[in-house]
Amino acid sequence: MASMHLLLTVDSSEWDGGSGSWKPLEDRDLTSHHRATPTEVTVGRYGELNVFVRPTDPVHPYRWSIQ
Template identity: 65%
Template sequence: MGGFASWHAIDSCHAIDPYPMDCLTCAAPMRPLPTIDSSEWDGGSGGWKPLEDRNRPTHHCTTPTEITVGRWGELNIFACPDEPEHPHRWRIQ
């Protein structure tokens, strides 16, 4: 859990990168929770490719969960660090 959120596909109407993800209740900067990605690793670089999949065709092993977010994006979920009961926020990239 945690880590960072990728902001590789922010909307053209937002000039700030990364896009601020603040709590809508108290304005605290929110922290990332899980990221749900459409693929386990990218076929170009082979980054994060498990050793047991190194000889398998790319399209067969990059999506073991068979979850697709939007148009092959990733879902980021954020939580308020000050008050866990505040509503979570999310963003699809």
């Protein structure tokens, strides 16, 4: 069985807005959580959507996971 590969990740935020565990340098002084979500896309309950494909078999259906 061939393995699935991550094709795309859609995240609900660019940085968490709380701990600032990852924050761009240009946003380091911003405290608003709204700044962490410029696209205003929310996946599930503020998670991320991962889409997986099987590159060796393009007919095989894609799989997805929300975390």
